[in-house]
Amino acid sequence: MSYYQGLQADVVPFRGHNGDQGEAYYARPTRAGKFPGVVVIHHLPGWCEWTTEVVRKLAHHGYAAISPHLYFREGDKGEAPDDLGARIRAAGGVSDASVMGDVTGAMAYLRAQPNATGKIGVIGFCSGGRHTYLAACTLKGIDAAVDCWGGNVIVDNPKDLNDKRPVAPIDLTEKMSCPLLGIFGNDDANPTADQVNRTEAMLKKFGKNYEFHRYNGAGHAFFDWRRAAYRPEQAMDGWQKVLNFFNRNLAASAANIAAE
């Protein structure tokens, strides 16, 4: 067997919030075997190319991964995700209820695949990190969650809550039902190091299973190789933490599968 193994990636239809049919980017290993699933939640600017790279990276490491396009309801056929993202931003974003419904639909898609183990992880970046925290607290059936620099988990000013985002995720911490990994840059302005500490204090208070990793010399989105924010050493270590966490909680390493 070759050291590297193939994967297949495609855009697939899925049923999201309210049963609406949307599209998602889906990738899975092509070798025989069963694979855990991971839902990848994209950031506020939209369903970007980097998000599809994350999906393929996870497939490369032995997961069936899917990233639902969270803005599909508002889009025209073939509309560029960045143009759509700009419109969604101008309209104040999409509701938490809609995102949670789409994540639930993406999880159902993964579990319905014949090669699924049934284990599901969720990972999100930026606003998707916040959505991941929310999903870990409100959705059933998640086995591991990874929040990468999700801001606004803590909402200090109640005026920042609205119909689309009615609850601060931190206030739902007691309901968190799966292990949580947090990846943060200490130079980030949202979440700040203090907010990360306050989130950790809340997880401790409720005895939750979590691990937080904080990186010096890194700010927001330091995994993103396209940006000046990219920090190769911290990103390499952070990805290893993510893959180890998923491997531990979803039992998915290539070695485990080969041994089956």
Added chain:
Amino acid sequence: MCSYIVEKAALTGSAAKGRKGWMRIDTANVYYDHPYYSTLDHVLAIDFTNEGEGGRDRVAVELSADSARALVDRILAALASGEVAHAVAAPALAVAAD
């Protein structure tokens, strides 16, 4: 993380050229946030759209903060000098026509 803070400027008598050619625009959505395309950590982004017609098309720019400030300065300078020049030119033409 990305914010949802968007400043909206209402535009009148304005137009922009996008992927489908020229279009009338009635709104500029302005925000300072993480970019979609620029390699900077943060950009001043402006989306020119016609929300009255659904806002489907846009002309977008992502500017560094320094570039955005320099642009604001040059816009004001161009307006100041241009309005003076045109205000002067109009009476001069009027006089010549007499």
